[in-house]
Amino acid sequence: MDIKLDGFVQKITTAARILSVLGWILAALPGSAATYYLSSTRGDDRHSPSEVQNRQTPWQSLQRLNQFIPELAPGDSVLLKRGDVFYGTLQLKKSGSPEKPIVFAPYGEGALPVITGLSALTDWESQGSGIYSVELPAGIGPIQVLTLDGAPQPIGRYPNSDEPNKGYLIPEALPAKNQVRHKVFQGPWNWVGAELVMRKNHWIIDRQKIISQEGNTLTFLPGSDYETKKGYGFFIQNHRNTLDQHGEWYQDQTSHRLYLYLKDANPEVVKIEVGTLENLVTTLPNTRHVVLYGLHFRGANGTALLIRGGSHFRFSSGKIEHSGENAVLAQNMDHLVLEQSEIRNAYNSGIYLRSGNFQATIRDNRIANTFLFPGMGQNGDNNGFALFSISDADTIARNSIVNSGYVGIGFRGSHTLVKNNLVDGFCLTKGDGGGIYSYTGKSNPGYTNRVVTGNIICNGVGAREGTPLQGTDLPAPAEGIYLDDNAEQVLVTDNSVYGISNKGIYLHNTQHITVRNNLVFDAGSLLFLADDELGQPLKNLKFSENILIKKEAPQVGMGIRSPSFDFEAIGISDENRYVDLSGTGISFFTQNTQQKTERFYSVDEWKKIAEWEGGTQITSHLPQKTDATERGTAFSSTLIHISKGDASCTGGCQVTWESDRQIRIAGTEEVSEVKIPLSADRTGVGHEVSFSGISAKEVVMELYLRQNGAPYQKLSASRLVMIGKEQREFNVNFGPAVDKGGTALILRLFQGKEQTILTHLTLSPQANTNSRSDSDFFLMETNTSETPKKRSLNGTYSDSFGKTYNEEITLAPYRSIFLIKEIE
Template sequence: MKKIFALALMLHLSVITEAANYYFSTTNGNDSRTALQAQNQASPWKTISKLNSYLGSLKPGDQVLFYRGDVFYGTINVTISGTVQLPILFSDYGNATASLPVISGLVNISGWTTSGNGVWEAPCTSCATKENVVLINDKFQPMGRYPNSNAANKGYLNLESHSGNTQITDNELTSSPNWTGAELVIKPNRWVIDRDVISSHSGTYIIYTSASTYEPGNGFGYFIQNSIYTLDQQGEWYFDSSTKKMKTYFGSTNPASSAIQAATVANLVYMNAKSNITFNNLNFTGSNEDAFMILSSQNITISNCIIKSSGTNAITAGGSSGIKILNNKITGSNNMAVYFKSNCTYANIENNSIKNTGVIPGMGSSGNNMYGALMINGNNNTVASNTIDSSGYNVISFTGNNVLVKNNYINYFTLTKDDGGGIYTYAGSGAVENSARTITGNIIMNGMGAGAGTDEPNYTPSEGIYMDDNSGNVVVSNNTVANCGGRGIYLHNAHAITLTDNTLYNNKEQLRMDHDNICPTCYIQNNKISNNIMVSRWVDQNVANYTTTGNDIINFGTFDNNYYCRPFDDNLTINTAYYNGSKIAAFKSLQSWQSMYSKDLTSHKSPLTFSTSTASGSGVNQFGNSNFNTNIKGLYSYSALGNTNVSFDNTGILDGGALKFSWTSISGQINISKVIIGAGAVTAGKKYVLKYSMKGTKDNVSMNVFLRQSLTPFAKITSVSVCPMGTKRTENEYVFYPTVSEKDMSIIFEMPETNGTVYIDNIKLYEETSPNQYSSGDFNSNINGLYSYSALNNTKVEWTNNSKLEGGSLKFSFTSNSGQSNNSKIIIGAGSVTAGKQYVLRYSLLGAKNNKTMNVFLRQSLSPFNKLSAVKISSISDSRTEIELIFSALTTESDMSIIFEIPEQDSTMWFDNIRLNEAAVSQSNPDDFIRFEYNPTATTKTILLATSYIDVKNNPYSGSVSLAPYTSIVLLKADIPLRSPIQIEAVIPDSKDLEMNLFPNPVSDLLNVFLTNAEEQEVKIEIYNLSGALVLSKNVHLNKDENKFQFDMDNFKAGIYILKVIGPQQVYQKKFVRSN
């Protein structure tokens, strides 16, 4: 046995010692030297031609080394294989500070002569019939085209009609020049660009030979290239293959003053059925087609290389296994960076930098899937830790089983075509079911869309993660998608997809699940959607959209613990559409979605919301301490029995600080109490608007609101408005017309004695200075000036004074239920509007039912009844809401109407205080309120914070936030006045009998709860987070007087919490903060 082992070792060592290094240098090489001489750095060979002639003599373990700083022209034709233990290596030698050796397919073009009209020509006998790469001063120069890329519609013409996929008609096209023989670059649809040879051109007709099976869509775009008639901009070129002359437009400047090169070699590396080959530390520049062509090969490694200016793809492989593409820089590929055109397995594509792939229309390949960065077909492949910037179509597209796409940073894509994605997969109807595919930890940014050359140029369907027809069995987790023109994640006719822990921000839609007739039997089902953060940056972005051609949304899958957030309009965030005989589409609140489908039952809305804009046209606020941020100066309370108290409250019941009004004792008598707020002067006959936020601890209570003299005789100077009070927060707005002028006036809140408490905030009183377009909107005595319309004649509008809203109001109802899709309208004549000016519509609204919506817009009063504004969606609630909508007039109209368009429903609603005013609108900047941060690197990133924030889970941040590799966070600014804070269920605030103290606060480990002045009783202590979720519950016994309890905070996340003590008669609460 020892002899056998010794023999094997000697044989192995002999193989190693036989391995040789062969050196190449164009600077001091000579191909006439012997193979032995070429193994010495001092006597290298010179050319790739010599290498190719000797390649068949290489042995496993041999190395071919190119001298740094030198350029080598030609194709390396790999004709031998290494072994697993002893691969053949192509690499570099020489000065480590010199540039990498270049394997080039470029030739210099010289001998330029002018041919007139600014066009110059020079011979290029080695140029290909179909030339793809021309560099001017080392920068890629696109072929000439008509129209130019900087023309209207990004240089696309639009066709009016077509015949099959061989003829188009463009009514604007002329006979001159005649484009016969040129190349027609056409977008037959959004996801294909074809390059077709024009066989004949006559007038408005072009007949061509199609490069694909796609028929062009009418209204889609095309342009023309590969013709001398296209040359009219500096550097544009055309290669005349019949004369072998390169032509370029340089005006009066001789091109000889620039370095002009053309690619004349199809591939820089070619191999078929070879194995165990490594390329390391080389620069591959200027292939006219694919820099690497790898067919039916195994264990091929390309590492630490530069691959640039590839006429088609940087790396193409087919039927190969074990390909490793590691740590390379790949730039300027006309079509793709990596294309596995047929089954390739066990590949690793990792840590590469890939940029500018497929970004020039007409320079990539025809057909589907082209112009993308990576197209990976096959099983057991990994794409990880790559940085991929600026891609024309899909960035990472894959098929097969056991595929891992992990920790890639994708930025800017679908720049040339769209209906694509940052990460994309497709199966198709009837495809074999795939398994074990994972997309995790990727950062995907800026899917731009390419509407130019389509029938809808403003539509930009660019999806972050796109699971297309019949895709299934993919885990999509911990990814970040932001700033895409389409959806953050799009499940299109997909099934068995697990979406978990993804963050989707500022996409046109954050999540869409859509079953349509493109793949009618590819049902959306068995999906799991959980723990995802979906944040729309602005009001025109849906948070989610769930649509189907049937009535099967209930079968889409399980949904739970997701965050549906649109901080600037957090109500109707989910769009649904299904068919039940006819299409039924509606925008839904999270509550309505939960109620209808019993999904997302533990999911959440935004913890904070902000105002979209500020409409001026109103006077300054006459009460200077309106927000009560630090105190309640400027007011006092009065009761004839002296039993009222006003105090400053900062427990977060309303926004920041608030006015807290309560009774110190209950007299049992009729006792009217007042909060009195000095508010300056008013002028008789002018219009004043009073706004405030309010929340109480008792329902079914009301108070009077009016203006009066501050001094004796304290006479009222306006009518009295009745304001309902309840345990839900309300935003209130009342209009007053003073009957007399008064230089010292007060706002009065007049309340009957109760054993509850009232919180008031955001008090604003201002003169309305803009003219009211509609002046009868208070409905104090009638509803003149409006009418309703229904095609089925089943609506009714009437005046009512039943106190549903203050004074009189407009009551709208349906007199019968038709069972049909029937939109009815309230039509209010409201004068004129001027194009470009902005108008604010305000109204009070109360519905008999929740979760209903209506459309609101401005339109012409008379035929043809054109809309004069965008359509706004207004929600209808069974609690009074104050609505403010801003419209920009599209055209000038002297006779305009306000339209409330209401779908038929078995419900009644009441309107009041309708006012339309011209206003100067200051739009909110979302970036002043929302901060999005991400970390696309492999190391932890720390971001400094200049102010306080919370995330959507209500965890607080200040000073800084640290992001782990390939993660992100959406932060909401927490130190500004908020429009509508988180709603905590109504509770009775701290009792005067029981004293509760929490220490320390903030707390990091043990929370001490001290309860004093207590009665002996059994109570429950509960702790809730600000999303309303119960975190802890414990039954305890209270001793008389003093009690102490401790709670371990180890399992509590950092954030704000509410601790409640629930007794037989009372509920007590206090806030505390769990620190980091």
């Protein structure tokens, strides 16, 4: 066999793995094995099978190869010439043996051989205004993939994704189950035949065919069992009237024509290709002991690798790009190995392992740009994962997963190891998902022995657009590590989670979970627990030795949502370390779904009510940012001082003014609420609220923006400050209010019948201060490699345990460290 290993060896960093790979390649080299050659540029399909065992006389096409594959013997290999492009589907209709796998691999010099499902389109006709059309070859079904000069292009849509709220419109009404009403439909265009792309909730985006239009109302065929909901948005795609941006396209299946908007480009100069093959690799239901090594698959209109059963299938050191649905879809396959490969631009899911698989190994892959085009994935649940498996005994290790439209890594099953993966950027297209996510559901088969360890999960952005969160700063539901409905028997340890919109580690309806020695930084809730009617109650949860770092005022240390709070049954949280960088203190939160109440707690109150965190340490490191007095006279002249008459108690308190600049809020119930109306003409302007506060005991004060009148919708995320026995100053910023009517600032104090005094309460346009950057006062360093990593330091730092670092630090593989810089 003639296989060039140079590029592959560069990716392998340990001698053991090199020997392992060489072992299975050499196993295919017994003396009686045959090697067959294929070249699209030099081959000839008229050669005999004996002639194509000479690289000078190869076959040319996959069609000829597929005719011969049933005659391959265990140990045989098929080599494709590097630099060549082969159009067609590789049909794996023969199996090898444990000692003699059948191997498909490259030979020669140059780039990996490409197997493509893309066809070039020529003879375009101008339709005017930058739109061109071409007649499609007979037999082509719905096109999913179109590329311009190799770059994938989304279907044309209205409104465009670069318009406000990323082009989602909110229905004015939902007249019937499959109808939507909006004033934009009263225009001159008829949208019948187009697709209505609708967010049904945070985690579902369905594409649905429009079957009729009457005035401003569209009727559509349902895309899934999920129904439309008030407050969720839509756009229209796949219609000629949507074509107004370069690269947008539309397929008219009735006239068998494709329309493309190119603005000023010449279609005879641009390389335009579309997906004309659904699959690039298919297997029989019992395909066994086959290796695909060093092959590049491009442009499957559906799924590139369709694996339908068998055992011991290996895909190694290859590439898969531009998949109209999934890059890899496997079912009923034992001992599947996907390793050291790159998967890019899968429109639905990257790797999707359905039921019936066993002991899959997915390691050392890079999976990028999954499910980034809303409206081009599939409908319903379980779509949009970079990697998703429901098999038992999986090993998911050392993968780099970047830019996922929904979940980074999803897993079910027993005896599963998720170790040393990087998930960077997720929930970019839809939400209520996680960087690492597990779900069991009502069937609850009782999975056991699952470990999530040494992973780095960051930049869970969340997708507000097309949801009731659209246009607000309320946290979008993107969670770092998310164990959902009836997930149990999971050890979550030594992970790093940071830059998360909503919850850092989120346990929902879970039991028998251990969360130990994780670092969570900069998340809406560092830890959050919840149970409801969708699953089992929280039980036997253990949290210990975690480092939990609050960066901003809205962030909460730990929250629990439940109809009841039996802390002893829920479990225990202790021996953790909380660090506050915001200067507003660490607070805790409960939401009682039965009584429909919410409450924030100080650390001491939380220890008392939960009997948790007795051995937990809490420290504060306030960054040295620019003081408000340095902002200049232009800023100072816009200050509005809140004085008598501007604030009123709306529940649980009495408000008195000690002077024109001092307000006393005396609690008469558990929660005191004060409302301060803001001027309606300040719509679109951010606000900074400044004050100093002192209280008889340490209390949490929640600040947020809300509609001044009915329906009293919340317009911002809450900001939380801890007011104590010593006078402290606070500056809290809010972005622009989205409501065009009256807006109010709400202050809620969880003080019981104590009193709090606020002094110099002022309101001003949100300051554009020259604050010092984060790197001026802390360092968050991660190591996503398999070797130790050194980092030079530009000062003296200390960690959460008080240990100091001066010149450099050394990080172990797949570990992180958070350091506070000592300000000179």
